[in-house]
Amino acid sequence: MSDDFARFEHEGWQRVANKYDSTWSKSTRQFIPPLLDLAEVAAGMDVLDVGCGPGYVAAAAAERGARSVGIDFSSEMVSIAKTLFPTITFEVGDAQQLPFGDGSFDRVLTSFALLHVSDPERACLEACRVLKSGGKLGFTIWAPPEVNPYARIIDQALDAHADLNVSMPAGPSHYVYSDEHAIRTAMGDAGFLPDSMNLKLHTIQWIVPNPDFVFEAERFAGVRTAGLLARQTPAALEDIRHAIADGLKPYRRGNGYAIPKAAYIIAVTKP
Numbered sequence: 001m002s003d004d005f006a007r008f009e010h011e012g013w014q015r016v017a018n019k020y021d022s023t024w025s026k027s028t029r030q031f032i033p034p035l036l037d038l039a040e041v042a043a044g045m046d047v048l049d050v051g052c053g054p055g056y057v058a059a060a061a062a063e064r065g066a067r068s069v070g071i072d073f074s075s076e077m078v079s080i081a082k083t084l085f086p087t088i089t090f091e092v093g094d095a096q097q098l099p100f101g102d103g104s105f106d107r108v109l110t111s112f113a114l115l116h117v118s119d120p121e122r123a124c125l126e127a128c129r130v131l132k133s134g135g136k137l138g139f140t141i142w143a144p145p146e147v148n149p150y151a152r153i154i155d156q157a158l159d160a161h162a163d164l165n166v167s168m169p170a171g172p173s174h175y176v177y178s179d180e181h182a183i184r185t186a187m188g189d190a191g192f193l194p195d196s197m198n199l200k201l202h203t204i205q206w207i208v209p210n211p212d213f214v215f216e217a218e219r220f221a222g223v224r225t226a227g228l229l230a231r232q233t234p235a236a237l238e239d240i241r242h243a244i245a246d247g248l249k250p251y252r253r254g255n256g257y258a259i260p261k262a263a264y265i266i267a268v269t270k271p
Contacts (some may be wrong), residue, residue, distance in 0.1 A: 002205050003118050003169075003248065004169035004170070005118045005169040005170060005171040006117070007116045007193060008168075008169040008171075008188055009116045009117070009118075009171070009223055009224075010073050010074065010086075010225065012076060012222075012224075012226065012227065012230045013073070013076070013116070013223060014075070014076045016026075016076050016220070016221050016222065016226070017053075017054075017074055017076035017077045017079075017080055018052055018080070018218065019060075019221035020053060020077075020080075020221065021080070022257050023217045023221040024222075025054070025056065026206060026207065026216070027204060027206035027261050028056075028111065028112060029056050029111075030033065030134060031033070031111065031140050031204065031206040031263055031265065032056055032057055032060045032095075032111065033060070034110070034202050035057070035111060035138050035140055035265050036040050036057075036060055036061060036064065036138070037265040038138055038181050038198055038200060038265050038266075039077055039107055039109060039136050039137075039138025039267045039269070040107075040136065040140075041061050041064055041066055041107055041109070042065070042066070043063060043064060043065025043066065043069070043093065044066070045053050045061075045066045045105075045106035045107055045161065045191070046066070046067050046069075046074060046104065046105045046106050046107075046211055047061040047066040047067065047068045047069070047077055047105060047106065047107045047108075047109060048068075048069050048070075048071065048098075048104070048105045048107070048109070048130065048217070049068060049069070049070040049071070049110070049111075049207060049268075050095045050109070050110040050115075050123070050127065050150060051071075051072055051095055051110050051111070051112075051114075051116060052070030052071060052072045052077070052228075053072060053074075053077050053081070053111075053113075054077060054080045054081050054082055054089060055080070055081030055082075055084055055085045055088060055249065057070075057089060057109050057110075057111050058070035058081070058083070058085065058088050058090070058130070059085045059088060061109065062085075062087075062088055062108070063147075065095075066087070066107070067104075068088050068118075069089045069090075069091075070087075070089070070091075070092070070125055071086060071089040071090070071091055071092070071093040071095070071098070072090070073091050073092065073093065074092075074252045076125055076228045078091065078092050078160025079091045080157065081247060095110070095113060095117050095123040095126065095127075096119055096122040096123050097126065098120070098127075098129070098130050098167030100256055101130070102130065103130070103131065103132045103133070104130045104131075104146070105130055105131055105132065105135060106110045106131075106132055106135050106136075107131075107135060107136055107137075107138065108127040108130060108131055108135070108136075108137045108138070109137075109138045109139065110123075110127070110137075110138075110139045110140075111139070111140045112141065112175045112227075112263070113139075113140065113142055114139060114172070115141065115142070115162070115171075115172060115173070115174055115175070115176050115224075116223070117172075118171060118172070119167070119172075120176055120186075120188065121186060121190065124137070124186065124187065124190035124192075125190045125191065126191055127183050127190070128191040128270055129191075132270070133270060133271060134269065134270065134271075135225050135269070136267050136268065136270070137185075137187075137192065137267070137268050137270070138264075138265070138266065138271050139265075139266055139269045140248065140263045140264065140266075141175065141176045141183075141263060141264050141266070142176075142261075142262075142267050143175070143201060143262040143263050143264050144172065144175045144178070144265075147201060147262050148261065148262040149259075149260040149261075149262070150206065150258065150259050150260060150261040150262075151169035151175075151261075151262075152176075152247075153220065153244060153247035154225065154257075155247060156243065156247060157240045157243035157244045157247060158225075158240065159229065160239075160243055161206055161239035161240045161243055162229070162236055162240060163231070163232060163233075164228075166207070166228065166231035166232070168197070168224075168227055168228060168231070170251075173192075173223070180264075181201055183197070183199065183266060185190065187266075187268045188202055189271065191271075192207070192268040192269060192270055192271075193268065193269050193270070193271055194220060194268075195269055197266060197267050197268040198266070198267045198268070199264075199265070200264070200265045201262060201263075202262065202263055202264075202265050202266055203260050203261065203262040204260070204261055204262075205257055205258040205259065205260060205261075206258070206259045206260075207230050207253075207256055207257070207259075207262050208256060208257050208259065209255070209256050209257075210248040210257070211241075211244055211245035211248045211257070212256075213244075213246055214240070214248065214252075214259070215240070215241045215244050218244075219237075222231055224242050
């Protein structure tokens with residue numbers, strides 16, 4: 001990993017890997033069944049989970065009878081995955097330089113990992129390379145704020161109260177691709193059949209106990225937003241905390257909050 005963004009992401013996930021399951025998994029795991037459905041994962045397939053994190057996607061594919069392999073650049077994440085799912089193979093590696101031969105897999109899946117690599121286009125090229133002809137890449141990316149209430153709340157709080165000019169490593173957009181046309185173009189450039197692309201907007205509810213849970217998750221259990229928050233003044237942090245709480249008020253449900261989070265789920269086929 002030669003660039004600043006790659007080092008920033010790698011160091012960040014090494015640091016917060018043990019917080020992922022208790023913080024983010026209750027939302028991100030909800031996107032896995034529709035991802036596997038859209039990618040048509042079935043028994044007997046060889047499946048690679050890229051940016052596997054704690055291994056949830058690989059495990060879900062294995063439950064459908066696939067032969068799963070997971071890879072992640074964080075050795076801490078890989079260690080957690082091996083502990084959670086000891087019968088599945090997990091290894092440390094780079095999504096932009098996969099350690100597998102051409103045409104090794106029937107499916108490559110990646111769940112919310114493309115925003116964490118410095119070159120998403122290279123990662124998609126690598127996914128295409130290791131797929132068999134007729135194989136599919138299935139992936140999820142966060143939908144933009146216009147259709148993603150959670151993203152809108154966070155972005156508005158940061159835009160209003162954070163110093164966005166603090167020094168941060170340059171990386172891809174948090175939403176990776178701007179719209180369906182951009183995604184289709186990127187898939188064609190990576191070697192996939194653009195007309196084969198299937199895209200769905202999927203929205204789930206993230207159940208949290210209180211607004212502080214969200215603020216603390218963004219501050220201490222993530223990487224990119226956490227890096228931005230770490231560079232803010234105490235006064236700005238309090239303003240951001242209060243803005244997030246205000247934004248969440250419409251989603252109060254009983255003793256907690258049910259926050260809508262939306263992502264695009266995409267599947268595309270290799271010629």
